[in-house]
Amino acid sequence: MHHAVFEKQLASLWKQIDNSKVAPHKHVLQSITQQIIDNINQGDLPKWLTALSELPTIDVDSVGLNLDAVTARGMPTLNEAEALQAQLELLHPWRKGPFQLFDTFIDTEWRSNMKWSRIEPHLPDLSYKSVLDVGCGNGYYLLRMAQQKPELLLGIEPGLLQNVQFWAVNQYIKSQAGILPLKMEHMPEHMQCFDVVFSMGVLYHRKSPIGHLEHLKGLLVKEGTLILETIVVDGDKQTCLIPKDRYAQMRNVWFLPSTDMLCLWLERIGMKNIEVLDVSTTTPEEQRSTEWMRFHSLPEFIDKETGKTIEGYDLPKRAIIKAQR
Template structure:
């Protein structure tokens, strides 16, 4: 764990990201002390026991696939599957590791296919993904030619899942840093910032939008995906308690309301490029995520509503410039 971030420090020292070094090492030292008291030692043991393989086949252009099945013996295949399953639940993916299909709760590849035709080319870009989970989209960004890809997410399990995947493709230009967006200084250093599935978890969505803007270079692009409701620019849903059994949902705006918020913060050229209701095929329980999923969050008699009676999850993708 102590060595996971040293290469990142060295890489950003001579770049526009160098101001981050004023705060990040101290933040990660504090994180390591806290992580040592949870499940991190168990997951570190899993990482140490993953087999050393010669991964010849790498595909990050139309999926995330590292290695072929014939590169692992039958016994090693079963051992690797067992180790990776010790890091359940796997929520964002899917991943294909030497023939092992990590069938995650979310088909994150579907989201990527929806947004990819609408974003500016990533080739040669420095890219940030805020709230990146286990890092599935980081690999897809790299597959589109991004020169340096950084994800941030404070969840210990997601970092370990990312490290498990990276074990089979140790690309030095893809990193996950376990901090939240509030820990970021105003870097103004990224060509593209992604934030997918985070806005509605923030108590202050306006402050969050300002934090996203503060990471972008002049002329940079924001790719924002979030829950929305139908309505005009004043329409916002604030759940009384839970939304789809989630306690940490604060504000779900209409597309027009969110466009207004983004305008007030200073974003320009704001476009809604996709709006879709989440289907039971895109989010579901699997052998790699065995607890409740979308089907359990909806009204069993009316799938157009959550179990609490709110509109069922509907998601939109926004593209904007600074």
């Protein structure tokens, strides 16, 4: 059943790719994507796809992509509004957002608009550009970027729930953005076809952070822009924390460099015009449990006595860095 849904959902994305700088790589991407889809083994997928198929058809009067909550406006009947809310709730947990779909406000774990407001003023013009967002989650940032009408807006995200959440939202937003269910390691090296590449919240999950940065560089056209966001620690060019086990209860966290060390890594791989745009400590105002993400979140991972993470580390600080190939 899922093959047909992917085919339908990805059809317009492949057309977008045909008309973009990424066109020469389309067949490779298609065959990698097909392999992934053929080997899907996710027991909850049928449940999520049923919820997707049961979303009501609602006329959209207008959309708002430049608001904190990505918004679709219209006048659903009471039955439609209730059906919409019920099906969207079946796609729990919602981590990135928020979204306002008619009467339903999806109050997500992350108030991703806060991160977006730190990044947006520094972005190059995205109109008519090819843009890639690595580990894009449910596409909240892609939808915020869609405001600028890029030539291609592509996200990659291996989490199938996040892919389905994006399809659900985009059924009403009707953006040109698209997501492929791929990991970074599935992307061909040295594609050199994206004007702007985003990697947000990915680097600290990589055992080989420099390899990740080199791969990102290889995806960019000459002079292309990288927007990198990751957790950093205080310190100088020599400082890097490798947590002993978990970090703020996150598994699979490897390298947490200082901002200076991160800039040095980018320099070493030959990136230019490296600029630190923002360093902010993540607070429970930005990341917390909600009705739409009922698991533990940042507040539960902070030791109230010390104000550090429950493992004894400083609270997560996130740096946003811009660099050019």
